[in-house]
Amino acid sequence: MATTKRDAIIEAALALFAEKGVDATSTREITERADTAEGTLYRHFDGKDDLVRSLFEENTSLFHDVLARSAKTETEPREQLKAMVRGIFDFAEQYPAAFAYLLSVHEGVLNRVDTSHEPLPMQLFTRTLRAGTTSGVFRDVPPVLATGWIVGLAQRAIVLQRSDLLSASREDVTAQTVDATLRLVETTR
Numbered sequence: 001m002a003t004t005k006r007d008a009i010i011e012a013a014l015a016l017f018a019e020k021g022v023d024a025t026s027t028r029e030i031t032e033r034a035d036t037a038e039g040t041l042y043r044h045f046d047g048k049d050d051l052v053r054s055l056f057e058e059n060t061s062l063f064h065d066v067l068a069r070s071a072k073t074e075t076e077p078r079e080q081l082k083a084m085v086r087g088i089f090d091f092a093e094q095y096p097a098a099f100a101y102l103l104s105v106h107e108g109v110l111n112r113v114d115t116s117h118e119p120l121p122m123q124l125f126t127r128t129l130r131a132g133t134t135s136g137v138f139r140d141v142p143p144v145l146a147t148g149w150i151v152g153l154a155q156r157a158i159v160l161q162r163s164d165l166l167s168a169s170r171e172d173v174t175a176q177t178v179d180a181t182l183r184l185v186e187t188t189r
Contacts, residue, residue, distance in 0.1 A: 005034070005036050005044070006044045008034035009031065009036065009040065009041055009045075009051070010051075010054075010058075011034070012031070012033035012034035013025070013030045013055060014097045014101045015097060016029055016033060017052070017104065017105055018097065018100035018101045018103075018105070021104065021105065022105050025048075027041055027048050030048075030051075052105075056105070059095075059102055060120055060121055061120055062098055063095075063121045064123075066087050066090055066091040067087040067088070067091070067124050068124060070083045070084055070087030070090060071083040071124070076137075077128050077129070077131045077135060078137050078138075078182070080128045080131075081132065081181065081182070081185070082178050082181075082182070084125060084128065085177060085178045085181050086174055086178065088155070088158070089154065089177075092155075093170070099158070121151075122144065122147050125143070125146075125147040125150060125151070126144060126147055129141075129143040129146050129147065129185065130143050132185065136187060138186060139185060139186070139187045141185065146184065149184055150181050150184065153177060153180060153181060153184070154177050154181075157177045158173075160173075161173040
């Protein structure tokens with residue numbers, strides 16, 4: 001539950017962007033759902049694009065923190081990668097609105113945010129993949145591409161696990177996704 005008007009705006013925007021998409025959501029809809037005046041949004045953000053950028057940055061930072069905590073005790077690239085894939089599932093469970101938002105808007109938001117550097121979660125994956133390639137554990141695939149494969153694989157698995165299409169437990173889906181991830185990147189399997 002939101003404790004401030006800014007928090008209420010963020011919660012409303014997060015939900016609406018995940019439901020309808022960024023472009024289909026108006027600032028009026030956001031403030032109506034937040035039960036606040038439209039002018040209040042402009043006290044906290046320069047406009048909708050600033051809100052989109054802020055949400056993206058805050059939620060990718062949160063995603064990064066969950067992934068980093070997941071892998072912090074691991075020292076080998078293979079184990080770090082396994083922990084980070086499990087971390088994607090943890091993030092989706094702990095922060096379902098943030099997960100839905102990032103899943104639904106990632107592609108459309110990339111042209112609205114600074115992409116001169118890799119987003120924080122991607123940095124964790126690419127660093128681990130580079131280390132694994134250097135040590136001969138992972139095959140030589142562009143790390144950004146492999147990260148896209150891995151995150152996409154996990155995201156789709158989570159969506160399917162939450163639907164009626166798949167009756168496997170979270171633990172089974174997570175384990176199978178970790179295994180599939182390793183099959184994608186390991187040199188020998």
